[in-house]
Amino acid sequence: xxxxxxxxxxxxxxxxxxxxxxxxxxxxxxxxxxxxxxxxxxxxxxxxxxxxxxxxxxxxxxxxxxxxxxxxxxxxxxxxxxxxxxxxxxxxxxxxxxxxxxxxxxxxxxxxxxxxxxxxxxxxxxxxxxxxxxxxxxxxxxxxxxxxxxxxxxxxxxxxxxxxxxxxxxxxxxxxxxxxxxxxxxxxxxxxxxxxxxxxxxxxxxxxxxxxxxxxxxxxxxxxxxxxxxxxxxxxxxxxxxxxxxxx
Ligand code: F6R
Numbered sequence: 001x002x003x004x005x006x007x008x009x010x011x012x013x014x015x016x017x018x019x020x021x022x023x024x025x026x027x028x029x030x031x032x033x034x035x036x037x038x039x040x041x042x043x044x045x046x047x048x049x050x051x052x053x054x055x056x057x058x059x060x061x062x063x064x065x066x067x068x069x070x071x072x073x074x075x076x077x078x079x080x081x082x083x084x085x086x087x088x089x090x091x092x093x094x095x096x097x098x099x100x101x102x103x104x105x106x107x108x109x110x111x112x113x114x115x116x117x118x119x120x121x122x123x124x125x126x127x128x129x130x131x132x133x134x135x136x137x138x139x140x141x142x143x144x145x146x147x148x149x150x151x152x153x154x155x156x157x158x159x160x161x162x163x164x165x166x167x168x169x170x171x172x173x174x175x176x177x178x179x180x181x182x183x184x185x186x187x188x189x190x191x192x193x194x195x196x197x198x199x200x201x202x203x204x205x206x207x208x209x210x211x212x213x214x215x216x217x218x219x220x221x222x223x224x225x226x227x228x229x230x231x232x233x234x235x236x237x238x239x240x241x242x243x244x245x246x247x248x
Contacts, residue, residue: 089110157197
């Protein structure tokens with residue numbers, strides 16, 4: 001199964017992909033737990049990883065998978081949303097994962113939605129990732145415009161955690177959840193491309209026909225900042241998990 005040619009692409013049914021992904025997460029957690037060490041997991045929000053979180057919660061409840069040794073870092077957060085705002089990614093994580101497993105909440109990190117000094121807030125986040133030894137496994141989704149995290153087109157390979165403006169298409173995609181595009185924040189704080197590429201392993205999940213074109217471009221297109229996901233081509237340990245609709 002690990003005999004992939006580069007780039008490593010796994011195409012399968014959504015449920016199978018999620019279970020395979022949950023296997024990787026579980027293996028990482030258990031291997032580190034056996035050594036009495038923490039497992040550092042990078043997390044994405046959005047609709048794509050929800051079935052993964054459901055599967056992890058199920059394994060916690062039914063199979064005793066413990067998250068006690070897990071440290072999490074999320075990719076991004078909308079600007080201006082308090083952690084308890086229902087559309088914040090803080091609230092999303094609480095709802096879909098953190099509130100349902102035994103993870104130590106003081107070791108779950110997300111970029112802040114509110115900050116006085118954006119540079120200090122960004123540097124603090126980067127420092128926290130370093131403090132825990134870097135990210136072992138980063139889960140990613142992909143935006144229709146090729147963003148990873150909220151690294152919108154134009155984001156270079158060297159970018160680190162920072163405040164960014166959201167692309168119009170990203171705000172359009174979020175509009176229904178916010179009850180109209182006018183309610184979608186215009187900015188966010190996101191891990192940078194360089195921050196993401198430092199993860200020891202990356203798995204990007206894409207499902208549904210709406211992602212087909214951008215996935216094609218990200219995997220086969222020229223590496224450049226117009227489609228930030230193309231930078232993953234330069235990461236030696238990235239896998240693409242695609243359902244048939246996204247793989248085309
Ligand atoms: C979310 C994130 C984004 C999403 C992407 C896909 O934390 O960083 O890059 O992964 O926008 O979103 P969905 O899964 O909703 O299509």
